[in-house]
Amino acid sequence: MKKIGFLVNPIAGMGGAVGLKGTDGDAFVKAVNLGARPIASERAKRALQDLHLRLRDDDLLMLTCSDRMGEDVLKETGLLYNIVYDIHGKTSAADTREACKRFLASDVDLVLFCGGDGTARDVYSVIRTDIPMLGIPAGVKMYSGVFAIDPVAVCDLLEDLFSHQKDSDLERPRIKIRDAEVIDIDENAYRDGTLKMEVFGYAKTPYKPTLVQGRKFVFYGEDEEVSKKAIGRFASEFMRDGSLYILGAGTTTKVVADALNLKKTLLGVDVIKDGRLIKSDTNENDLLNILKDEKSKKIIVSPIGAQGFIFGRGNQQISSKVIRKVGIENVIVIATPYKLEQTPHLFVDTGDADLDRLFSGCMSVVCGYRMAQRKEVLGARKVRSLK
Structure with missing residues (x-):
């Protein structure tokens, strides 16, 4: 019997x-006060909802935590599970680490977690390289290379990893186990734009390519800066068309603001119109309110280096509601030639399939x-057909 923690x-x-760029420390309380809604459980359900059908010819046991740390999700999936840690x-983070100790003691084949880079770090601090780990992406920033592209990809990965290869599957590439970087950032510095x-x-x-994301890369060099400035100069020209522009996070979009002589929130989302800064470091509600009275509106974003995400990683303020109000035809993506060369595909993971x-x-x-x-661009894939 295969066992997954x-x-x-x-x-x-x-x-x-809500624009807080994480939930470490006191940020969780601030997020709740700003009206933040839990998202992790829903993303975990989406990842596991068909797994019991995918592995119907195999025995699989999920070992988990009580209540909202796992049990509540598994109740709705049809999967067999045992609770090994009560919250x-x-x-x-101490609960995450203790749960992982129980998983190790139970000799699981894989630890599957739903969270972000902070959760990945806590899981890794216990299991190290003893067993594989896989993340259901649910955090604000996910720069580590241990996350699936989206929740649906998790189900596909687990099916390929644990199912017995059938005659009809002989051409399907098997899952490899690789070493991937576990990365985290200083959230306080992140909120300050560093x-x-x-x-x-x-x-x-x-x-498996296109199912698991790579780690984030930051590109440097003289040619890179020249390319960014060229992009910024072009953007500063077309942005004077009377439209309202939502400017996403990152160093590439910062150069656009620099070309307009505006101060950019490096790791936040700003709003610009007619060369003027309308609002800086916005959250989802800010954007929805600003968009109400605007006829012409556009979004400018740059993909995360090497990972390729244009939405769903580090810019959740630009939510599916915001994108729908703007229209996907009004999304402008900017990136240097070298970044594009090092980024095989672009991805979107807004939570709205x-x-x-x-x-x-x-x-x-x-x-x-x-x-x-x-x-x-590889948007959400349809759930793989059941055989």
Whole structure:
């Protein structure tokens, strides 16, 4: 019988839509006060909802935590499970670590967790390289290489990893186990606009191209800066068309603001119109309110280096509701030629599968002054058909 240790960080990702860039420390209380809603459980359910059908010819036992750290999700999936760790009251990183100790003692084949980089770090601190780990993406920032592209990909990965290969599956590439970086950042510095990344170690994780994300890369160099400035100069020209622009996070979008002589929230989302800063470091509600009275509106974002995400990682303020109000035809993606070269595909993971699917196909990416490249976008995939 295959055994999976499964846990959910119930507060993961709550800081995203409200613009807090994480839920570590006191940020969780602030997020709740700003109206943040839990998202981790729903993403975990989406990942596991068909797994009992996918592995119907195999025995699988989920070992988990009580209540909202795992049990509540598994109750709705049809999967067989046992509770090996009981939570009491407010949960913390200590609960994650203790649960992982129980998983190790129970000799699980894989630890599946739902959260972000902080949760990945806590899991890795216990299991190290003894067993593989896989993340259901639910955090605000996910720079580590141990996360699936989206919740649906988790089910596909687990099916390929644990199912017996049938004659009809002989052409399907088998899952590899690779070493992947576990990365976390200083959230306080992140909120102040400084990105401080630290590699905590290299975990074992299942890997299949287009199903598991890579780690984030930051690109440097003289050519890179020249390309960014060319993009910024071009954007500063077309942004004076009277439209309202939502400017996403990152160093590439910062150069756009620099070209307009505006101060950019480096790791936040700002709003610009007619060369003026309308509002800085916005959250989802700010954006929805601002958009109400605007006829012409656009979004400018840049993919996370090497990972390729344009929505759903570090910019959850630009939610599916915001994108629908703007229209996907009014989304402008910018990236330097080298970043595009090092980023095989673009991805979208807003939590709204129908919207994500609309992005599927090729889109033009502004990569210089009046220059663009076509790049494939892999939106949400349909759930793999059951056999």
